[in-house]
Amino acid sequence: MLVLASGSPRRLSLLGQIGLEPDIVHPADIDEAPAPQEQPRELACRLAQQKCDAVAAHFERQGTNAVILAADTVVACGRRVLPKAEDVQEARDCLSLLSGRAHRVYTGVSVAHGSDRWTRIVETRVIFGRIGARQLENYLQSGEWQGKAGAYGIQGKAAVFVKSINGSYSNVVGLPLRETAHLLEAAGLSF
Numbered sequence: 001m002l003v004l005a006s007g008s009p010r011r012l013s014l015l016g017q018i019g020l021e022p023d024i025v026h027p028a029d030i031d032e033a034p035a036p037q038e039q040p041r042e043l044a045c046r047l048a049q050q051k052c053d054a055v056a057a058h059f060e061r062q063g064t065n066a067v068i069l070a071a072d073t074v075v076a077c078g079r080r081v082l083p084k085a086e087d088v089q090e091a092r093d094c095l096s097l098l099s100g101r102a103h104r105v106y107t108g109v110s111v112a113h114g115s116d117r118w119t120r121i122v123e124t125r126v127i128f129g130r131i132g133a134r135q136l137e138n139y140l141q142s143g144e145w146q147g148k149a150g151a152y153g154i155q156g157k158a159a160v161f162v163k164s165i166n167g168s169y170s171n172v173v174g175l176p177l178r179e180t181a182h183l184l185e186a187a188g189l190s191f
Contacts, residue, residue: 001023001024001064001065001066001067002020002021002022002023002024002066002067002069002184002189003022003023003024003025003026003055003059003066003067003068003069004022004024004025004026004069005026005027005028005051005052005054005055005068005069005070006025006027006028006051006069006070006071007025007027008071008174008175010153010155010173010174010175011071011174011175012025014170014173014174014175014177015175015180017170017177018177018180018181018191019191020184020189020191022069023066024066026055026058026059028050028051028052028054028055028070029054030047030050030051030054032047032072034081039079040074040076040079040080040081040104040106041074041106041121041123043072043074043081043106044072044073044074044106044107044108044121045106045108045119045121046108047072047074047108048070048071048072048107048108048109048110048119049070049108049110049117049119051070051071051072051110052068052069052070052110052111052112052117052119053110053112053117055068055070055112056068056112065114066113067111067112067113067184067187067188067189068111068112068113069109069110069111069180069183069184070109070110070111070112071107071108071109071110071174071175071180072107072108073105073106073107073149073171073174073175074105074106074107074108074149075094075103075104075105075149075150076103076104076105076106077097077098077101077103080097082094082097082098082103082149082150082151083149083151084147084148084149084151085145085146085147085148085150085151086146086147088140090151091140091145091146091151092136092140092151094145094150094151094152095131095136095139095140095145095151095152095161096131096136098128098131098150098152098161099128099129099130099131099136099161100128100129100130100131101127101128102125102126102127102128103125103126103127103128103150104123104124104125104126105123105124105126105149105150105167105171105172106121106122106123107121107122107171107174107175107176108120108121109121109122109175109176109179109180109183110183111183111184111186111187112187113187113188116187118183118186118187119183120176120179120182120183122167122168122171122176122179123167123171124165124166124167124168124169124171124172125165125166125167126154126162126164126165126166126172127162127163127164127165128161128162128163129161129162129163131161135160135161139152139157139158139161142157144156144157144158145158153173154169154172154173155173
């Protein structure tokens with residue numbers, strides 16, 4: 001049995017691309033605030049592990065033998081972790097910061113099966129071109145930024161902002177598929 005410890009529709013869709021459909025979707029409820037001085041890379045890794053451990057503990061208490069898959073994606077400009085934008089001003093601030101600059105997207109992926117744990121961190125470098133004022137306002141009006149780390153989804157209208165990408169595209173969407181597949185295979189899933 002595969003349990004996805006995330007409520008992200010993007011992660012669910014990405015798993016479907018490689019022929020996987022979780023038996024259960026059970027989002028983890030943890031505090032996602034960064035620790036003082038915590039680097040973006042370490043934050044993504046820690047959150048993925050904590051989500052995985054929390055959901056694994058839930059199913060272990062029920063006596064269910066399940067493979068748990070958890071992930072957390074962090075968008076960072078330098079050492080600054082960008083939020084999942086909750087309002088238009090926060091989205092505007094994020095996208096203005098990213099305009100014409102390089103940033104990094106880190107996704108921590110953690111898999112648990114019984115007492116075994118596997119974790120990987122994947123990094124992708126993304127460069128945005130300059131975002132014009134009209135382009136920014138049109139994107140903000142679309143509402144597509146809501147709930148997305150860094151206030152954008154590369155798979156949607158924000159694709160027009162991307163000048164170049166170095167690394168895993170699916171990582172920027174929210175789940176690095178190659179690395180995720182390897183971890184699930186290590187846990188005994190075949191697909």
